[in-house]
Amino acid sequence: xxxxxxxxxxxxxxxxxxxxxxxxxxxxxxxxxxxxxxxxxxxxxxxxxxxxxxxxxxxxxxxxxxxxxxxxxxxxxxxxxxxxxxxxxxxxxxxxxxxxxxxxxxxxxxxxxxxxxxxxxxxxxxxxxxxxxxxxxxxxxxxxxxxxxxxxxxxxxxxxxxxxxxxxxxxxxxxxxxxxxxxxxxxxxxxxxxxxxxxxxxxxxxxxxxxxxxxxxxxxxxxxxxxxxxxxxxxxxxxxxxxxxxxxxxxxxxxxxxxxxxxxxxxxxxxxxxxxxxxxxxxxxxxxxxxxxxxxxxxxxxxxxxxxxxxxxxxxxxxxxxxxxxxxxxxxxxxxxxxxxxxxxxxxxxxxxxxxxxxxxxxxxxxxxxxxxxxxxxxxxxxxxxxxxxxxxxxxxxxxxxxxxxxxxxxxxxxxxxxxxxxxxxxxxxxxxxxxxxxxxxxxxxxxxxxxxxxxxxxxxxxxxxxxxxxxxxxxxxxxxxxxxxxxxxxxxxxxxxxxxxxxxxxxxxxxxxxxxxxxxxxxxxxxxxxxxxxxxxxxxxxxxxxxxxxxxxxxxxxxxxxxxxxxxxxxxxxxxxxxxxxxxxx
Amino acid sequence: xxxxxxxxxxxxxxxxxxxxxxxxxxxxxxxxxxxxxxxxxxxxxxxxxxxxxxxxxxxxxxxxxxxxxxxxxxxxxxxxxxxxxxxxxxxxxxxxxxxxxxxxxxxxxxxxxxxxxxxxxxxxxxxxxxxxxxxx
Numbered sequence: 128x129x130x131x132x133x134x135x136x137x138x139x140x141x142x143x144x145x146x147x148x149x150x151x152x153x154x155x156x157x158x159x160x161x162x163x164x165x166x167x168x169x170x171x172x173x174x175x176x177x178x179x180x181x182x183x184x185x186x187x188x189x190x191x192x193x194x195x196x197x198x199x200x201x202x203x204x205x206x207x208x209x210x211x212x213x214x215x216x217x218x219x220x221x222x223x224x225x226x227x228x229x230x231x232x233x234x235x236x237x238x239x240x241x242x243x244x245x246x247x248x249x250x251x252x253x254x255x256x257x258x259x260x261x262x263x264x265x266x267x268x269x270x271x272x273x274x275x276x277x278x279x280x281x282x283x284x285x286x287x288x289x290x291x292x293x294x295x296x297x298x299x300x301x302x303x304x305x306x307x308x309x310x311x312x313x314x315x316x317x318x319x320x321x322x323x324x325x326x327x328x329x330x331x332x333x334x335x336x337x338x339x340x341x342x343x344x345x346x347x348x349x350x351x352x353x354x355x356x357x358x359x360x361x362x363x364x365x366x367x368x369x370x371x372x373x374x375x376x377x378x379x380x381x382x383x384x385x386x387x388x389x390x391x392x393x394x395x396x397x398x399x400x401x402x403x404x405x406x407x408x409x410x411x412x413x414x415x416x417x418x419x420x421x422x423x424x425x426x427x428x429x430x431x432x433x434x435x436x437x438x439x440x441x442x443x444x445x446x447x448x449x450x451x452x453x454x455x456x457x458x459x460x461x462x463x464x465x466x467x468x469x470x471x472x473x474x475x476x477x478x479x480x481x482x483x484x485x486x487x488x489x490x491x492x493x494x495x496x497x498x499x500x501x502x503x504x505x506x507x508x509x510x511x512x513x514x515x516x517x518x519x520x521x522x523x524x525x526x527x528x529x530x531x532x533x534x535x536x537x538x539x540x541x542x543x544x545x546x547x548x549x550x551x552x553x554x555x556x557x558x559x560x561x562x563x564x565x566x567x568x569x570x571x572x573x574x575x576x577x578x579x580x581x582x583x584x585x586x587x588x589x590x591x592x593x594x595x596x597x598x599x600x601x602x603x604x605x606x607x608x609x610x611x612x613x614x615x616x617x618x619x620x621x622x623x624x625x626x627x628x629x630x631x632x633x634x635x636x637x638x639x640x641x642x643x644x645x646x647x648x649x650x651x652x653x654x655x656x657x658x659x660x661x662x663x664x665x666x667x668x669x670x671x672x673x674x675x676x677x678x679x680x681x682x683x684x685x686x687x688x689x690x691x692x693x694x695x696x697x698x699x700x701x702x703x704x705x706x707x708x709x710x711x712x713x714x
Numbered sequence: 715x716x717x718x719x720x721x722x723x724x725x726x727x728x729x730x731x732x733x734x735x736x737x738x739x740x741x742x743x744x745x746x747x748x749x750x751x752x753x754x755x756x757x758x759x760x761x762x763x764x765x766x767x768x769x770x771x772x773x774x775x776x777x778x779x780x781x782x783x784x785x786x787x788x789x790x791x792x793x794x795x796x797x798x799x800x801x802x803x804x805x806x807x808x809x810x811x812x813x814x815x816x817x818x819x820x821x822x823x824x825x826x827x828x829x830x831x832x833x834x835x836x837x838x839x840x841x842x843x844x845x846x847x848x849x850x
Contacts, residue, residue, distance in 0.1 A: 496818050497726055503819035504732035511739045511822075541819055 183433060190429065198422050199388050199400065202415065205344045206402045207386065209352075210413050213340040213406050220313045220332065221296055221408075223249075227259075228317040228328040236261050236328070239270045246272035257310050257331040262288065264324050273331070282329075287312045291327050298409045300356040301334050301363075301371060309334040309371055311362075334371070337363050337411075344415055351396065352415040354406070362411055367395045377401075380412065391416070481656050481677060488658045492547040499540050506533040547658065547671070558707055561598050563636060564589045567626055570607040574615065581620045588627035593636040597706040602679045606687075609672040610640050610699045617644030617697060635685070635704040646693040655689065683707040718833035719743040721762035723753040723779065724795065725772045733766075736822055742829065750774045757783070762790060763836040764829055766816070769796035777802075780812050789839045791832040795820070 227245065228236070235241040246259045258273020266283025282288045290297035291314040299312035314329040337354055341363050344352045354362040359374045368375045376394065380387050380403050391401040399416040406413055509530045513523050571585060578585050614624045624642045631637045647655065654660045656677040661670030680687045684704045691697040720742050724730040730746040737744035745760065747753040750771050756762075765783060767776040780792040793814045794803060803815040813835055814828050 497729065500819035501726060501729045501732065504729055504736065504822075507822050508732050508736050508739075511736050515739055537819060545817070 187429070187433070191426070194422050194425060195419075198417075198419055202400060202402050202417050203386055203388060206404055206413060206415055209340050209343045210404050210406055212343060213337070213411075213413070214408065216336065216340065217298055217313070217406075217408055220330070221298075221315060223253075224313055224315045224328055224330055228315055233317075233319070233326065237270045239272065242270050242272040255333040255336045257308065257333055260329045260331075262314075262327040262329055264292075264326065269326070285312075287314050287329070288327065291316050291329075292325070296408075300360075300410050301337075303372070304331070311337070334363065341413070346415075347418070347420060349396075349418040349420055350416060352413070354411040355414055356410045356412075367416070375414075377414070477653070477656075481674075484657050488547050492544040495540070496544050499537055499544065502533065503537045503541075506530050506537065510534075557599055557601075558597050559600060560595050561600050561603065562595055563593060563598075563603065563638060563703065564591065564628055566600060566603050567607060567628065567638065570604055570611060571626070573608065574611055577615060578624075581615070583615060583618055583621070584623045586623065586625045588625055590627070590629045593628050593630050594705060596635060596703055598683050598703060599707065602683065603703075606676040606679050606701065607638070607640070609676045610701075613672065614640055614642040614644065614697070614699075617646075618642045619644065631702055635702060638701045638703070639698055640701075641696060641698040643696040646695055647689070647691040647697055648693055652689065652691055656687075717742045718763040718829055718836070719761065720764050720766060720829060721745055721747060721753065721756055721760065722766045723747045723750070723771065723776070724766075724768040725749060725770075726768070733820065733822075733825070737826075737829075740822075740826060750779045753779060754782075757787065764791050764793065764832040766793045766795055766825075766829075769794055777806060777811065780806075784811065789836060791836045791839070793828055793832055 227249070231241075231245060236245070242259060242261070246256070249259070250256050258271065258275065260271045260273070261269040262282055263269050266281050266285070266288050268278065268280045268282070271278070285299070287297040287299035295316045297312070297314045299314075301309055301311045304310050310331045310333055312329055312331055314327050316325050316327050318325045341352050341354060346352055348366075351366045351368065353365040353368070353375075355375060355377070356362050358379065359377050361369060361371050361373050361375055364370060365373075365375065378389070378391060378401070385404070387401070387403040389401050391399050393399055393416065396416050396418060399418055402415045402417065404413050405411075510527070513527060513530075517523065567587070567589065571587065574585070577583075611624070611626070618624060622643055624640065627639045627641070629637050629639075651662060655673050657670075658674040659670040660674070677687055680701055680703075684707045686702045688700045688702075689697065690700070717740075720734075720737055722730050722734055722737075722744060724733075724746070725748050727746075727748055730748060734744045734746045745756065745762075747756045750773065753765070753767070765780075767779055769776040771779065776794060776796075780794065783790055783792060791813045793816060794806070794812045795816050795818060796803070803812070806812045807815060813832055816825060816828055
């Protein structure tokens with residue numbers, strides 16, 4: 128079924144080509160050029176654009192990697208720096224406490240008076256020191272120096288006490304303390320060998336000391352850094368994640384020492400780079416949430432610049448293209464106008480030439496007519512005289528054929544001059560309503576015998592919707608017959624002639640007589656409407672057919688045009704108005 | 715019916731004479747004039763039934779002569795003779811300015827037929843008394 132259809136389509140297109148071989152080939156060629164143009168345009172565009180895009184993308188991602196790397200190492204350096212400072216500070220506190228415990232005799236430490244003195248002295252050196260306390264092996268407070276006297280307090284359950292007891296040294300998490308003064312505890316164990324026991328010297332330190340180190344990390348107002356204890360409990364104030372002791376939503380970090388650097392998306396801060404590092408000898412982890420603002424700014428700038436460059440490229444391309452189009456269309460218009468003007472000039476020159484040739488021919492015919500008439504009458508008179516006086520001359524038998532030959536020649540001349548002068552028919556124009564399709568069918572009827580003998584296919588492609596026109600039936604018959612005869616002479620045996628009719632948008636109708644014959648060379652085409660111009664063998668044509676047809680159609684207010692290509696065929700297009708307006712200037 | 719009296723007006727003397735001779739052979743009372751003035755003068759002497767006038771005469775158009783003849787001698791039937799067809803002739807015939815039209819070169823039989831028709835027309839005109847009105 129499908130195959131049948133394609134076959135049908137193929138046959139259809141072949142038929143179309145036969146019907147109008149020239150226009151179809153031209154159309155196909157035009158389409159091919161158009162698609163070639165589009166393909167070349169896109170190929171060149173791709174060849175130029177794709178490498179540019181690749182280079183841009185590669186540079187972009189490379190720069191991104193470099194910038195991220197740079198940013199990360201900077202963050203890491205800052206955090207390592209802060210951690211080292213904090214670790215050094217803690218070990219300094221511990222050493223200082225150890226020195227206190229070993230430098231002073233236990234008795235003086237236990238004595239509240241002397242402990243207070245020691246504390247005061249220490250506090251002068253180190254103002255963040257809140258209190259000093261001596262605790263025995265059972266966790267009971269032995270002596271205390273500081274703002275809050277807490278006699279008999281037992282620390283046995285405290286984490287720092289347990290750790291100091293076991294490890295000899297401990298740094299606690301941050302406490303709220305009894306009076307909401309945030310602090311942490313540093314404790315050292317002092318061994319007493321003679322009693323095989325120990326005591327612990329404990330110092331409370333203001334949490335501000337920690338804040339100082341956190342603040343050392345160079346932060347912008349969009350970043351956040353803090354200490355956490357355990358996995359997520361805040362130990363210092365956080366800008367975005369709340370106050371001390373609140374929980375921070377965090378990814379689970381490895382508890383190993385070392386540095387963690389990762390991209391993280393947080394509900395509070397959005398996209399951040401998260402740095403975390405354990406502070407050794409303490410329960411804390413230093414955490415920083417850095418917004419990569421610089422990075423983002425650089426990228427935004429970069430993107431904007433790339434976009435700007437691309438936009439410029441696009442605008443320039445559009446500009447160039449528009450310039451090209453405008454130039455192209457202007458040049459095309461100029462070319463078309465010139466062509467149209469040339470054609471108009473050629474056409475008017477041609478018409479004028481045909482008209483003057485026509486006038487000349489008529490003039491000559493008219494002038495020859497008089498002497499011809501005299502010859503005719505004299506010859507007629509001679510015959511009359513022979514008939515009147517048959518006995519008068521013996522040589523009548525010799526003269527009569529001669530006179531008859533003169534009369535015959537005069538008749539031949541008369542045929543020519545009368546055709547030239549548009550005798551009879553052209554004189555008797557009779558306008559009546561006509562269906563041109565009927566006229567075409569009548570003419571084809573005259574030709575059927577010859578078409579059959581020469582095996583020429585004649586296809587009628589008549590549009591029944593053509594309007595009825597007011598014109599001269601006989602003259603149109605003569606024109607169609609002339610052109611059809613020429614078509615028959617042009618095609619070889621077995622050729623094809625197509626006669627089509629179609630309405631001509633409201634202003635009349637068109638009849639096209641197309642053959643697939645030998646075609647007419649350009650130099651011949653110029654002359655075909657001239658009288659006595661013929662390419663037919665001598666005696667076969669007068670050379671008046673097309674000239675007369677031209678005159679007739681012009682006289683009926685229509686036009687006749689010819690398109691021809693050698694070896695492809697010829698098409699005569701006759702356009703007729705709805706009502707013949709007789710052109711009296713045409714003889 | 716009596717053969718018609720014919721006045722042929724043509725500035726081609728040879729042609730006019732040949733045709734007149736041929737008409738005489740066919741027993742028509744024919745004579746020739748070679749100009750418009752000659753024709754008017756001939757009208758004073760003769761009384762033709764039919765005038766055959768060439769379209770182009772020296773110094774004037776045949777149709778103007780025909781019009782004059784129609785005015786002064788309306789019973790004379792005029793036949794126009796010309797070298798080429800003209801749609802004007804159609805108009806003149808339908809206006810009644812001329813009776814008929816013949817193309818050159820002339821077939822003598824055709825001309826004779828036309829003269830006979832014209833003669834009939836002439837006789838009818840006389841019967842209708844057209845001459846009574848026109849003759850002064």
